[in-house]
Amino acid sequence: MERLPTLEDVARVAGVSRATVSRVINNTRNVDPQLHEVVWNAVGATGYVPNRAARSLVTRRTGxxxxxxxxxxxxxxxxxxxxxxxxxxxxxxxxxxxxxxxxxxxxxxxxxxxxxxxxxxxxxxxxxxxxxxxxxxxxxxxxxxxxxxxxxxxxxxxxxxxxxxxxxxxxxLANDTGAALAAEHLVARGCQRVGLISGPVDVPASQDRITGFRRAMARRGHAFVPSVAGNFTHDSGEAGAARLLADHPDLDGLFVANDLMAQGALLALRDAGRRVPDDVAVVGFDDSSAALAARPALTTVRHPLxxxxxxxxxxxxxxxxxxxxxxxxxxxxxxxxxxxxx
Amino acid sequence: MERLPTLEDVARVAGVSRATVSRVINNTRNVDPQLHEVVWNAVGATGYVPNRAARSLVTRRTGxxxxxxxxxxxxxxxxxxxxxxxxxxxxxxxxxxxxxxxxxxxxxxxxxxxxxxxxxxxxxxxxxxxxxxxxxxxxxxxxxxxxxxxxxxxxxxxxxxxxxxxxxxxxxLANDTGAALAAEHLVARGCQRVGLISGPVDVPASQDRITGFRRAMARRGHAFVPSVAGNFTHDSGEAGAARLLADHPDLDGLFVANDLMAQGALLALRDAGRRVPDDVAVVGFDDSSAALAARPALTTVRHPLxxxxxxxxxxxxxxxxxxxxxxxxxxxxxxxxxxxxx
DNA sequence: CGGCGAGCGGAGAGCGCTCTCCCGTCGTGC
DNA sequence: GCACGACGGGAGAGCGCTCTCCGCTCGCCG
Incomplete structure (x- = not known):
């Protein structure tokens, strides 16, 4: 294994000191423009690349x-x-x-x-x-x-x-606002009986979506929102929708706290013979690739991750x-x- | 910002030399078990953590x-x-x-x-x-x-x-074998008219799947396999299936070179009024999460990525x-x- | 009991870099 | 014309670590 060029090598080729080469490379202080060029040429000629370890040893920066x-x-x-x-x-x-x-x-x-x-x-x-x-x-x-x-x-x-x-x-993300957006859309659509499939109740993002949704629904007169908690996975969405549907067969709207679960919920809805969006309207969250892959494609809250x-x-x-x-x-x-x- | 403990500090606390501490920490050479313990105690007391930069400067290893x-x-x-x-x-x-x-x-x-x-x-x-x-x-x-x-x-x-x-x-992965597995399964199912949605033709993995599939089909007397190339995305699968179906309405089997495209193909099939697997059997590739999310769930080639x-x-x-x-x-x-x- | 080798600890060089300090050379002002 | 400051370049220390080399202390054999 041949030795890699060091600052010293570049300095020798350029006919200057190590310090000058360092200054040129890091653009600290002014260096004579002519020398500047000489140094860069030497860098090119030697194929020099700064040693990260040595550099961070002294700068206390790792990059x-x-x-x-x-x-x-x-x-x-x-x-x-x-x-x-x-x-x-x-x-x-x-x-x-x-x-x-x-x-x-x-x-x-x-x-x-x-x-x-x-x-x-x-x-x-x-x-x-x-x-x-x-x-x-x-x-x-x-x-x-x-x-x-x-x-x-x-x-x-x-x-x-x-x-x-x-x-x-x-x-x-203003998760609460996002959830409110979903709520408003469902209500505006004329949904009367709206359910919620949330994420885990101890995760902040999830909590914000829950409270945001509830509050927005309440503001529109929907005091009670039946809900179940999932864990953001496809399967938990499917299971959650099935449970919700069993308890509340008259559901005509559903807000699901992420697209993956919403995709699962769509399946449960279909299995239960509900048409989406005619029988049940579904809104997801994230606008992930799952939203586009779902059929029908998901109306969802865009999350500029x-x-x-x-x-x-x-x-x-x-x-x-x-x-x-x-x-x-x-x-x-x-x-x-x-x-x-x- | 207070100074972080160095080897020197540990050595001082342990009452030994820097070299000994280094030996203990890196487990090189034998060190007196008693000293060994003293050193580790000193490490604990000082809260010492080796400096990666300094270490890699000399070992030429970065970790x-x-x-x-x-x-x-x-x-x-x-x-x-x-x-x-x-x-x-x-x-x-x-x-x-x-x-x-x-x-x-x-x-x-x-x-x-x-x-x-x-x-x-x-x-x-x-x-x-x-x-x-x-x-x-x-x-x-x-x-x-x-x-x-x-x-x-x-x-x-x-x-x-x-x-x-x-x-x-x-x-x-033995991509060709995997594709052959799919071919055999479709043939064994009784499919007579099998199509292929492949990946890009210049990607090795994709090529192997194409040749593997073709060869296995040919071996079973299926000389001609109508096919289109996608780019491994959901959409390209949907588009590919639509195209294939238009050209070959009598399709009763389909091998799709990855699950994402297969998921898309499923949609196109449904839009065209085909039931899966009754009218058209579909096999995907990868066994990714998309395979489980699809309806019906995809029969697919497992890829232990x-x-x-x-x-x-x-x-x-x-x-x-x-x-x-x-x-x-x-x-x-x-x-x-x-x-x-x- | 002397000599020799194995085993273990310490001293110190040096990895490649940055940066401080110093010195030489100008330009400028009085 | 001289003092002084500004500016650009060089010398050299030192970042924290590993590792070679050396020397000391044993144990063991003849």
């Missing part, structure tokens, strides 16, 4: 941002976490983050934390400087990680608000640049996308 | 593996790559990789390469030691990246065989450990999962 995904149910030795990773949610977030991080020259490193032990290790590694900052995704309710991160004063941004009040920046992820990356970078920056939050407004199901 | 995702169609400044990331395919691979890398103490860093320029930059960064090895995923046909990687003698493993012959290790990703991680780690290791390939055998659609 890496960690995406922390928490899966409380999985253990460290759990073979797969397909459940979560297979969800388009994950990919959309990654895509959004990358769109900002890549141009900024930052890498994205995946970190999965299952056990409490893994959390402690993670925070240790991060404090140590494994990465410059953290984007936290999909935490179980009442997770201690956000607190640990702020306590260690690590630059961190959450996607989705924390369940407990913690002074941490986050980007979120990619934009939100990109924004969280921007927030994080700003905070890394200037750690004194205030904790802040950015809330995105959802919109209703009307398709065939309602 | 990071890159997952390179190539998207020729996207540019460096393309806002999102939702198309790809939103596909469960990506998440399943990540999950499989993590299951091996995490226990091995390796990070996973995401790298996206669009332009040729980005490829060159990537190889430079990698040679430089940005990461210890590379898992290459989803390359466009005739991509030069595999060759660049082998030329730079970087440890690399591909998921899916390279389109051009390149001496690079890879993990793949998580296992394959995990295996590729193992291959890569082995190669990183011993770069002299031969180039190798591991081929997984698919199985048929029979559900409602055929």
């Amino acid at each position: 890496t941002v960690a995406l922390v995904v928490s899966d409380a149910e999985s253990h460290d030795d759990d073979p797969f976490m397909s459940r979560f990773f297979a969800d388009p949610y994950f990919g959309r977030v990654v895509g959004g983050l990358m769109s900002v991080l890549r141009p900024a020259g930052q890498q994205l490193a995946l970190q999965i934390v299952g056990t409490e032990d893994a959390r402690a290790r993670l925070v240790g590694d991060l404090r140590q400087g494994q990465s410059d900052g953290v984007v936290v995704l999909s935490l179980p309710p009442h997770d201690t990680l956000p607190r640990m991160l702020t306590d260690a004063s690590l630059p961190a941004v959450m996607i989705g608000r924390p369940a407990d009040p913690v002074p941490i920046s986050y980007v979120d 990619e934009d939100m992820a990109a924004e969280s990356a921007r927030l994080l970078l700003a905070r890394i640049d200037d750690p004194s920056q205030r904790v802040t939050s950015v809330i995105y407004e959802p919109t209703l996308v009307v398709r065939g199901s309602a | 990071t593996v890159a997952l390179v995702v190539s998207d020729a169609e996207s540019h460096d400044d393309d806002p999102f790559m939702s198309r790809f990331f939103a596909d469960p395919y990506f998440g399943r691979v990540v999950g499989g990789l993590m299951s091996v890398l995490r226990p091995a103490g390796q990070q996973l860093a995401l790298q996206i390469v669009g332009t040729e320029d980005a490829r060159a930059r990537l190889v430079g960064d990698l040679r430089q030691g940005q990461s210890d090895g590379v898992v290459v995923l989803s390359l466009p046909p005739h991509d030069t990246l595999p060759r660049m990687l082998t030329d730079a003698s970087l440890p690399a493993v591909m998921i899916g065989r390279p389109a051009d012959p390149v001496p690079i290790s890879y993990v793949d 998580e296992d394959m990703a995990a295996e590729s991680a193992r291959l890569l780690l082995a190669r990183i450990d011993d770069p002299s290791q031969r180039v190798t390939s591991v081929i997984y055998e698919p199985t048929l999962v029979v559900r409602g659609s055929a």
Whole structure:
């Protein structure tokens, strides 16, 4: 294995000192334009690429941002976490983050934390400087990680608000408004008997959708909204709809807290002989690919996840640049996308 | 910002030299068991965490593996790559990789390469030691990246065989066998007029499925298989089925090269008034979540993607450990999962 | 009982980079 | 014409770690 060119090599070729080459490459201080060019030529000639490790040893910057995904149910030795990773949610977030991080020259490193032990290790590694900052995704309710991160004063941004009040920046969707949009649409359609299939009751995003929906319905005179809770999976949507239908056969409208469950609900509705949207109107949430794949295509609440992820990356970078920056939050407004199901 | 404890600090607390602490932590050479304990206590007391940058500066190891995702169609400044990331395919691979890398103490860093320029930059960064090895995923046909990687003698493993012959290790599925499984199933069912919706004709995995299917059909006397090519998306499956049906109204069997397209095909079939599986039997490929979400649930070829990703991680780690290791390939055998659609 | 080798700890170099400090060379103002 | 400041380049320390080399202390054999 031949030795890779170092700054020293470039300096020798360019006939200048290491310091000058470093200055040219990093664009710090003014350097004679002529030398500037000489140096760049030498860089090209030698095929020099800065050594990341050496650089971060002295700058205390790694050029890496960690995406922390928490899966409380999985253990460290759990073979797969397909459940979560297979969800388009994950990919959309990654895509959004990358769109900002890549141009900024930052890498994205995946970190999965299952056990409490893994959390402690993670925070240790991060404090140590494994990465410059953290984007936290999909935490179980009442997770201690956000607190640990702020306590260690690590630059961190959450996607989705924390369940407990913690002074941490986050980007979120106005879930309540989105749910209200769904409610208004169903009511405007003339639905009289509207049901709700919610997500887990202890997840903030889910709670907001529930309260937002209930409140909007109440405001329109619908005091009682029969509901069941699912867990955001296709199957739980199917099961939830079946249960709801059994208890309330006169249902003519349904709000389902995400598209995957809505897709499942559509199946249960069909099995029960209900036509959508004629007998029962269905509104989903997320505007994910499942919404388009469903038949009829889902009327759903659009969730600009990619934009939100990109924004969280921007927030994080700003905070890394200037750690004194205030904790802040950015809330995105959802919109209703009307398709065939309602 | 207070200074983080270094090896030196631990050494002082333990009353030994830096070298000894290093030996204890890395478990190199024998160290007096008593000292061993003293050192670990000191580590605990100081809250010491090794500095990754400093370590990799001297070991030339980063503890990071890159997952390179190539998207020729996207540019460096393309806002999102939702198309790809939103596909469960990506998440399943990540999950499989993590299951091996995490226990091995390796990070996973995401790298996206669009332009040729980005490829060159990537190889430079990698040679430089940005990461210890590379898992290459989803390359466009005739991509030069595999060759660049082998030329730079970087440890690399591909998921899916390279389109051009390149001496690079890879993990793949016996796509032809899988397609043959589908063919046999359709024929055994009594289908007389079987169509094929394939993937892009220049993607190796897709080619293998086409040839495998054709050959198996021919072997059973079905000389002609009407077919159209899609691009693995839901919509292209729907469009493909519609086209096929228009040209060959007597179709009674259909093999679709992935589940997403098959799900789309199911819709087209329904729109055309065909019942599945009674009028037309449909077999998909991948056994992804879409297979279960479809109605009827898809009979499909199971693709153990998580296992394959995990295996590729193992291959890569082995190669990183011993770069002299031969180039190798591991081929997984698919199985048929029979559900409602055929 | 002396010599030799195995085993274990310490000293110190050095990985490749940045950045402070210093020095030389101008341009400018009085 | 001289002092002074501004500016650009070089020397060198040092980031935190690993690892080679060396030396000490044993145990064991002749």
